[in-house]
Amino acid sequence: MSTATATKVFADRIGRIEVSATMAITAAALKLKSEGVNLADFGAGEPHFSTPRHIKDAAIDAIEKNFTRYTNVAGIPEIRKAIVERHTADFDSAYTPEECVFTTGGKLALFNAVQVLVDHGDEVILPVPYWVSFKDIIQYAGGVVVPVETSEAENFRVTAKMIEAAITPKTKAIILNTPSNPSGAVVSPEDLEAIVRLAHSREIFVLLDECYVYLNFTGNIVSGGSFKDCKEHVVVLGSLSKTYAMTGWRAGFALGPKPIIAAMSKLQSQSTSNTASMVQRASIAAVSGPQECVAEMRVDYIKLRDQVLEGFKTIPGLTCAVPEGAFYVYPNIKSFIGKGGITSATDLAAKLLSEAHVVVVPGEAFGTAEHIRLSYAVSHDVVDEGVKRMREYFASLG
């Protein structure tokens, strides 16, 4: 790439984003693992469960039957129908298959929704702490992130009042993720309804990331799609990754107003095209088949959360808001900054990895400087071992 003149190589937009912090920590952990180091790995946000048998069988059957060709860009009619039927049954929403696009993972649904809605200079409201990719995806589109601080004392819960205070004439969209990655916070059904109604009345779009909607532990679950009269300004972003332990399959979807779904499909037609054909068949088995697996996994996540929180109580100086969903805890580590040469959450995460062989993600990636994120989608033994290592490490700091 050497040039005689100073030719600019990269477009501005690629300079507006960073490598996903979770992926960076995963790479560092993988390197240690390949060297034979035994890690307590709370880094990557993915279920430790295997994909249920009937879902795998559906994919194998599709391949055996040579269902291996291009499909409609937005997904075969059967998958779009299956998704909207599942959503209607679980959340009393009212989408038609034309209001659904099937995507290569929930992340692509989010990316495409932001690309088709957010223009240069548009403001997008984003509660803090936020999932790493939200910020970068907004910035890649040229949007301006408007962070909304939440209170740790209130378990990082987002309220309608907080959102309303951040709205300006330039607000184009609000991104909500409930239950939240990284905090596990859940927006109450009342606040969710108030936010959706507020946005609808101001003609602002709510992009509702429902990747963890089935991992809501409160027992009181609503979707952004439940408020049918506000549908015009709601885009639901869904994923099969966490619900059905299908992270590697890359299966996600968006539900929203027909013109927005059509625009997202148009964008998809010029980039990834259809999601892998056999994945679509497997996804039909996932959303239309028995749902017991979802409930069983949820029960285990609740046990794992409680086990982690109990374990944290044995670590002096570590405090932790109680997560109400997803599979993350977001403890506060500020009492350790300054001890044993620790300068920041990033520094602590690096030292936990190299010295205690515990993988965590530093809070800076999620917009807060005094936290670390642990994914407890691991076995109960790993939780015990990881908490023990953390306790010993923190005690060694004096």
Ligand SMILES: Cc1ncc(COP(=O)(O)O)c(C=O)c1O
């Ligand atoms: C909040 C949130 N949204 C979306 C995703 C994307 O999931 P996928 O692209 O695997 O469907 C993730 C994955 O970690 C997530 O945490």
